[in-house]
Amino acid sequence: MLGYYSRLSAEVYDLDKPIGHSFGDIEYYIDRLSTVKGPILEPATGTGRLLIPLLEKGMNVDGFDLSEDMLEICRMNCKERGLHPNLFNGKMESFSRDVKYDAIIVPTGTFLLLHDREQSIAALTNFHQHLSNGGKLIVDIFLQQNISIGTSSTRTWNLDNGDVITLEDKTVEVDYINQYKISHNRYEKWRNGSLVQTELERFPLRWYGVDEFKMILESIGFNNIVISSGYEYGKYPDTLDEIITFEATAYHL
Numbered sequence: 049m050l051g052y053y054s055r056l057s058a059e060v061y062d063l064d065k066p067i068g069h070s071f072g073d074i075e076y077y078i079d080r081l082s083t084v085k086g087p088i089l090e091p092a093t094g095t096g097r098l099l100i101p102l103l104e105k106g107m108n109v110d111g112f113d114l115s116e117d118m119l120e121i122c123r124m125n126c127k128e129r130g131l132h133p134n135l136f137n138g139k140m141e142s143f144s145r146d147v148k149y150d151a152i153i154v155p156t157g158t159f160l161l162l163h164d165r166e167q168s169i170a171a172l173t174n175f176h177q178h179l180s181n182g183g184k185l186i187v188d189i190f191l192q193q194n195i196s197i198g199t200s201s202t203r204t205w206n207l208d209n210g211d212v213i214t215l216e217d218k219t220v221e222v223d224y225i226n227q228y229k230i231s232h233n234r235y236e237k238w239r240n241g242s243l244v245q246t247e248l249e250r251f252p253l254r255w256y257g258v259d260e261f262k263m264i265l266e267s268i269g270f271n272n273i274v275i276s277s278g279y280e281y282g283k284y285p286d287t288l289d290e291i292i293t294f295e296a297t298a299y300h301l
Contacts, residue, residue, distance in 0.1 A: 066097065067100045104129070110149075111136075141162065149180065149183055161252060191288050192255040
């Protein structure tokens with residue numbers, strides 16, 4: 049059975065994307081959220097890379113994640129900094145809260161993990177329903193290029209206690225019609241030359257066209273959609289390798 053962001057995977061995530069590590073997104077999101085006075089929600093908050101810098105800026109941010117292992121690390125990271133946000137387990141397409149948020153944010157392409165089209169539309173619809181009147185959604189995507197089945201890569205992390213973690217990522221399925229790919233990730237932890245922990249993960253990833261994603265947002269009821277790239281507000285994308293950010297407003301009749 050292939051897991052998804054289980055214990056070893058979550059440990060690697062925290063090592064590879066530590067608190068405050070920015071791809072340009074932390075500064076961008078702090079700026080775009082600076083006028084938001086009400087509650088903010090970060091779905092798929094992970095181990096707190098972005099959540100914690102926002103909290104330290106005095107913002108009122110809740111977070112949730114599908115992975116309890118990720119949330120466990122996130123809670124520990126928050127506690128170490130004297131922060132006590134509302135964190136809960138949930139899925140983007142089905143979480144339910146009594147709160148209306150003034151902003152919902154999904155940075156760095158995390159939304160693409162919803163590889164099923166109906167599931168992703170359900171998630172965007174759920175975001176719309178959880179936003180206050182005039183609340184804004186900010187979501188990042190990225191474009192796919194040069195995908196082929198069987199391609200693989202390996203990365204290594206050296207831990208302070210001498211352990212070594214390796215990750216082998218292999219593309220096993222590409223569906224160009226339905227616009228997604230599936231990778232299998234193998235995590236291994238080694239100690240003094242012996243394998244002490246291993247984990248297999250099924251990792252899906254969807255892709256969208258820029259106009260396609262804008263039209264999906266419009267069909268759900270979002271307005272005032274601004275498309276940005278490279279974390280430059282209002283700069284329309286002109287290269288394949290830039291993060292593309294959509295900012296949209298929810299109005300309720």
